[in-house]
Each structure stands twice: as structure tokens, then as C-alpha cells.
Amino acid sequence: MGLITVVTGWLAVVGCKTLVASGSLGPSLSLARGEMAGPALFCVVAVVVACERLWPAQARPLLSRGHLVDAGYLALFAAAVVPPLTMVQSGVAIEIQRHASFLVLNRLAFAPRLAIAGTVLVGVDAMNWLAHRANHRFATLWRLHALHHSQEEMGVFTTFRTHPLVHSVYLVSLFPALVLSASGGVPAAAVIAYGCLVTLPHANLRWTFGPLGKVIVSPAYHRLHHGNTYPGDGRAVNFGFVLVCWDRLARRAVFPAGSPVTTGLSGRPVPVEQEATLGHLPRTLLDQLAQPFRRVTALEA
């Protein structure tokens, strides 16, 4: 845990120093805010919340403790995570240019920009799958990821219920864009659309997407990943972010059938808001963020 913290902090310093030196800190932060936590994302979240009220997988009050705490994680992400994460991402790009420039391919002159953008996005989704798989495979990473799985009242806000250090694992998703950077990038609108698609699977909805659900991750499909019969061990299924194909290739795809499963972690090894009073919700959120740095026997199992 200490190593992840130190390396992430060092990348943030490298990224911050370079962005400040080039005078692009402000523009980079506002671009990142627009892509990761901009108006489009908040509009999608608002629409999904309305759908959750109409067609919930599990009926519960709008202001349930789970929703309130996960909304707190969204606020934390937009206000306090996006800026340092942008610096860390810049740090990764700079260190690759300095020490591993062989990873960057020469310009592919005959590849259309659309094909490059599509390839990058599919690559990003594959890297996200790999990182998510690692979060369940390795004990140290699971201690960070368990917070996400501890939600017993899953809804669209649960997308943002992540420990800030988890984003360090997902830095591998930068590689497709870095490798193909000489040939073109991904338009901001496509990045935003991908972010919205990643947000939808946590919705408290029964939606399976029908035949499309065999290709695209649906709320019902991702709910099975959060089922509390699958703790952070080798039996976990449905790791996909947007595309189902990675789970199918790894024989880890289970398609929804029957009633929505309950979510959360058996035995509550992570402090959960369902055990707290309304007045103690901020304290519970802080306890959840501190939990990976404590030794929790139940999470080590």
C-alpha cells in the first residue's frame, strides 16, 4: 500500500511540475474536469436517477444512506480526485516519453483517425478489464477495491464509490492512447461518452439490454459482479466495464437470469453506512477511506 501511495505521489509531482512549467496546468485541469466530471456526466446521472425511481431493481428511498454516501463519493471525485489524477496521468505520459519512448508507435499514415480513436477506446476497455481483474486477484489491490464492493444499496452513484488510490491501478488504461499518440487521439466527446457508458452499469435497474446485453455491460450484468455470494476471490465474474467480450474470452461472463441479487460484502469487513446513523455518515466515509491502511483480517482471507 505504501509503495502505491509513494509512486502515485511521485507521478503527481512530476506531472504537476511539467504542467506548471509549460503553462498548461489550468487548461489541462479544465479539460480533464470536462471529460471526467463535466455537465454531460451529471446529466446522465440525473436521468439514470429518475429511471431508478421509476423502475428500480430494489425499491428504496431516494435519500437512503447508501445513496447519500455514494453521492458524497461523486462530490469527492469531482472536487478532489480529478485534479491530482490529471497530474498523475500527465506524470505517466512524461515518464514514458523519457524512459520508454519505444512504446510509442510511429505515425500510421494510412489509418483513418476514426479507426485510431476506436482502437484506443477498445484498448482502454481491455486495460480497464485487466486492472479490474488485478483488483480482485491481488490482496493489496483488493483492500482498495473492497470499498467499491461494500455497497449494499447499489445505484448509479456507486460508480464513484472508489478509493482515490484505485485510480493508480487504472493508469494502465492510458497505454493505448500513448502507444498510438503519433497517429491521433480520441475526441473529447467520445471520451465523455465512454465515461457515461461506464457509469450506467451501477444503476439500480433491472435492465439487461436484451440481445445487446451479450455485447455491452448492462446494469443487471454488472450487478452479478457485485453479488455478495462472490467475495474478492477467484470466483468473481463479470469484470467488464463496457464490453462483455473480455469476460467471455476469460470464461468469466455470467448473464443475468431471475431476480436481482443482493450486493455488498458478507460480514461487512469494510465499515458501511447501513450500520451508521445519518449524523455519522461523513465519519463513515472517512473510515472507509482509511480502511485499506488498516489490517483487516476478513479482507485478507
Ligand SMILES: [Zn+2]
Ligand atoms: Zn470488482
Ligand SMILES: [Zn+2]
Ligand atoms: Zn462496480
